[in-house]
Amino acid sequence: xxxxxxxxxxxxxxxxxxxxxxxxxxxxxxxxxxxxxxxxxxxxxxxxxxxxxxxxxxxxxxxxxxxxxxxxxxxxxxxxxxxxxxxxxxxxxxxxxxxxxxxxxxxxxxxxxxxxxxxxxxxxxxxxxxxxxxxxxxxxxxxxxxxxxxxxxxxxxxxxxxxxxxxxxxxxxxxxxxxxxxxxxxxxxxxxxxxxxxxxxxxxxxxxxxxxxxxxxxxxxxxxxxxxxxxxxxxxxxxxxxxxxxxxxxxxxxxxxxxxxxxxxxxxxxxxxxxxxxxxxxxxxxxxxxx
Amino acid sequence: xxxxxxxxxxxxxxxxxxxxxxxxxxxxxxxxxxxxxxxxxxxxxxxxxxxxxxxxxxxxxxxxxxxxxxxxxxxxxxxxxxxxxxxxxxxxxxxxxxxxxxxxxxxxxxxxxxxxxxxxxxxxxxxxxxxxxxxxxxxxxxxxxxxxxxxxxxxxxxxxxxxxxxxxxxxxxxxxxxxxxxxxxxxxxxxxxxxxxxxxxxxxxxxxxxxxxxxxxxxxxxxxxxxxxxxxxxxxxxxxxxxxxxxxxxxxxxxxxxxxxxxxxxxxxxxxxxxxxxxxxx
Numbered sequence: 001x002x003x004x005x006x007x008x009x010x011x012x013x014x015x016x017x018x019x020x021x022x023x024x025x026x027x028x029x030x031x032x033x034x035x036x037x038x039x040x041x042x043x044x045x046x047x048x049x050x051x052x053x054x055x056x057x058x059x060x061x062x063x064x065x066x067x068x069x070x071x072x073x074x075x076x077x078x079x080x081x082x083x084x085x086x087x088x089x090x091x092x093x094x095x096x097x098x099x100x101x102x103x104x105x106x107x108x109x110x111x112x113x114x115x116x117x118x119x120x121x122x123x124x125x126x127x128x129x130x131x132x133x134x135x136x137x138x139x140x141x142x143x144x145x146x147x148x149x150x151x152x153x154x155x156x157x158x159x160x161x162x163x164x165x166x167x168x169x170x171x172x173x174x175x176x177x178x179x180x181x182x183x184x185x186x187x188x189x190x191x192x193x194x195x196x197x198x199x200x201x202x203x204x205x206x207x208x209x210x211x212x213x214x215x216x217x218x219x220x221x222x223x224x225x226x227x228x229x230x231x232x233x234x235x236x237x238x239x240x241x242x243x244x245x246x247x248x249x250x251x252x253x254x255x256x257x258x259x260x261x262x263x264x265x266x267x268x269x270x271x272x273x274x275x276x277x278x279x280x281x282x283x284x285x286x287x288x289x290x291x
Numbered sequence: 292x293x294x295x296x297x298x299x300x301x302x303x304x305x306x307x308x309x310x311x312x313x314x315x316x317x318x319x320x321x322x323x324x325x326x327x328x329x330x331x332x333x334x335x336x337x338x339x340x341x342x343x344x345x346x347x348x349x350x351x352x353x354x355x356x357x358x359x360x361x362x363x364x365x366x367x368x369x370x371x372x373x374x375x376x377x378x379x380x381x382x383x384x385x386x387x388x389x390x391x392x393x394x395x396x397x398x399x400x401x402x403x404x405x406x407x408x409x410x411x412x413x414x415x416x417x418x419x420x421x422x423x424x425x426x427x428x429x430x431x432x433x434x435x436x437x438x439x440x441x442x443x444x445x446x447x448x449x450x451x452x453x454x455x456x457x458x459x460x461x462x463x464x465x466x467x468x469x470x471x472x473x474x475x476x477x478x479x480x481x482x483x484x485x486x487x488x489x490x491x492x493x494x495x496x497x498x499x500x501x502x503x504x505x506x507x508x509x510x511x512x513x514x515x516x517x518x519x520x521x522x523x524x525x526x527x528x529x530x531x532x533x534x535x536x537x538x539x540x541x542x543x544x545x546x547x548x549x550x551x552x553x554x555x556x557x558x559x560x561x562x563x564x565x566x567x568x569x570x571x572x573x
Contacts, residue, residue: 006468006470007468007469007470010470011381011385011470013377014377014378014380014381014385015381015385016377017373017374017375017376017377017378017381018377018378018381018382018386018395019391019395019398020374020378020440021374021378021395021398021399021402021440021441021444022394022395022398024398024402024437024440025398025401025402027413027417028405028409028410028413028437031413031416031417031421032409032412032413032416034416035412035416083312084312084315084316085316087308087309087312087313088312088313088315088316090309091309091310091312091313092313094309095306095309095310095313096313104313104317106556106557106560107317107320107321108317108320109556109559109560110324110552110553110556111320111323111324113494113495113498113552113555113556114323114324114498114548114549114552115497115498115499115500115525115528115548115552116498116500116501117500117525117526117528117529117532117545118327118525118528118545118548118549119323120529120532121528121529121532121541121545122323122326122327122545124532125532125538126326151319151320151323154316154319154320155320158316181298182298182299182301182302183302183306184298184301184302184305184306185298185301185302187305205404208404211406212404212405212406212407212408212409213406214406214407214408214501215500215501215504215529218533219529219532219533239406239408239501242408242411242412243408243411243501243504246412246415246504246505247505257412258412258416261408261409261412264406264408264409265405265409268401268404268405268406269401271404272397272400272401272404
C-alpha cells in the first residue's frame with residue numbers, strides 16, 4: 001500500500017522536474033513581456049520596430065538600425081563560417097586520418113567552451129588595431145565583429161555538420177564508389193546532399209548563437225546606432241544595446257530594453273521553428289564523442 | 292567549366308582544398324588559445340591567483356573573482372542537477388510520446404537557444420527585483436542554473452537511454468519496484484554520463500558573463516554569504532578590458548579561464564572514453 005503511494009509520489013515529483021524547463025520558459029516570456037510591453041504601448045509597436053532614431057534622452061526609441069546591425073553581423077559571419085565550417089566537417093568525416101580526428105575533435109570542443117569574453121578581448125586587443133591599420137577608420141566595425149563571431153560559431157557548425165555527414169549510411173558511399181565515382185564525386189553527389197538537413201540545422205544553430213552573442217560584439221563592433229553604409233562602419237547589435245544601457249536605464253528606457261529582449265526571443269523562436277521543420281535530430285555530443 | 296577537369300585531377304584538387312580548410316580552421320582556433328596563454332601565463336602566478344585586487348583590479352590578483360566564479364557555478368549546478376536529472380529520468384523511463392513530452396522537449400530546446408543576455412534580463416526582473424534577492428551570488432547562480440539546465444538534461448537523457456534494457460528488466464524481475472530499479476540500477480549505470488553532463492553545465496556557467504552582468508553585481512571583495520554581490524571571472528575580464536584598467540591583468544584572467552575550460556574538456560573526454568570502453572567491454 002505505502003509502496004504504491006511512494007511510487008505514485010515519485011512519479012509525480014519527477015514529472016514536476018520534467019516540466020521545470022517549460023515553467024522556466026513561461027516565466028521568462030511572462031517577465032520579459034511584463035517589463036517590455038509598457039514600452040511598446042507608449043512608443044507604438046511599429047515606431048519601436050521600424051523607428052530610425054534611438055535617443056532615450058529625447059524619448060526616441062527606434063531599434064531598426066540595431067535590427068539591421070544584428071542581422072548584418074550575423075549574415076557576414078555566416079558567409080565566412082559556413083563554407084569553412086562545412087568543408088572542415090567534410091574533412092573530419094571523410095578525409096582526415098582517425099588519429100588526427102582524435103586530436104581535432106577535443107580541440108574543437110575546447111574552442112566551443114571558451115568564454116565569449118575571451119574571444120571579444122582577443123578581438124579588441126589584436127583584431128581592432130589590425131583592421132585600423134589595414135582599412136583605416138577606428139577598426140571597430142561590423143566586419144571586425146563578424147570575424148570574431150565567425151571564429152565563435154565555427155565549432156558549432158563543424159561539430160553538428162560532422163555528425164550529420166557521419167550519420168549517412170556507409171552503403172550510399174560504397175554504392176557510389178563501386179559505380180566508379182571518385183571520392184570527391186561521391187562527396188559532392190551523394191554524401192553532401194544526403195546530409196543537407198543536418199547541415200542546415202548546424203547553420204541555424206550557428207545563426208542563433210550569432211544573434212544572441214553580446215559582450216564579444218560590444219568589444220569590437222563600435223556600438224554606434226546607425227544603419228551601416230559599408231561593412232567597415234561601426235554598428236550596434238540588439239543584444240549589445242541591452243547590455244550597454246541596462247546599467248543606467250529607468251522608466252520607459254528600462255522597459256524599451258526589455259522590449260528589445262522580446263524581439264530577440266521572437267527571432268530565436270522563429271529560428272527554432274525553422275530548424276524543427278527540417279526534422280533533423282541533433283545528436284548529443286559529450287566531450288569528444290557520443291554516449 | 293569544371294566538366295573539362297578530369298575526375299582524377301578534380302579529386303586531387305578537392306582533397307587539397309579539404310585539407311587546407313581543416314588545417315585553417317584548427318590553426319585559427321589554436322592561434323587564439325596559444326596567444327591568450329602566451330600573453331596571459333607570464334602574469335599568472337601564485338600571488339596573482341591568491342591575492343586581492345588592488346585599485347579596482349588595475350594591479351593585484353583575482354582571488355575574489357575566482358571565489359565568485361566558484362560560488363555562482365556551485366549554486367547553478369546544485370540547482371540544475373536535480374532538475375535536469377529528474378527530468379531526464381522522467382522523459383526516458385516514465386513518459387511515452389505524448390503532447391506533454393513534446394512540449395517539455397520544445398521547452399528544453401528553446402531554453403538552450405535563448406541568448407544569454409535575455410537570461411540576464413529575466414534574472415534582473417525576476418530574481419533581483421521581483422523576488423527581492425538583489426544583486427547577489429544567489430541571483431547570479433540561479434540565473435546560471437537555468438542556462439545549465441538544458442545541457443545537464445540532454446546529457447543525462449542520452450546516457451540513461453544508452454543503458455542496456457536488460458539491467459532494468461533483471462531488477463524488475465527480482466521484484467524491485469520501478470523507482471528502486473531506477474535508483475539502484477539505472478542511475479548508477481548512467482552516472483558517468485550524468486557526471487559528464489554536470490561538468491559540461493558547469494563549463495557553461497563558468498564561461499558566462501552576459502547573464503550575470505545585471506544579476507550578480509560587480510563587487511571587488513570575496514562574497515561572505517549568498518546574498519552578497521560578487522564578480523565572476525568572465526565579468527571581471529569584461530570590465531578590465533572595456534574600461535581599459537589593466538591589459539596585463541586582463542590577459543592573466545583570460546588565461547585562467549582558458550585553462551579552466553581546458554581542464555573541463557580533458558576531464559569530460561577521459562570520462563566519456565572510460566565509460567564507452569566499459570559499455571563496449573560487456
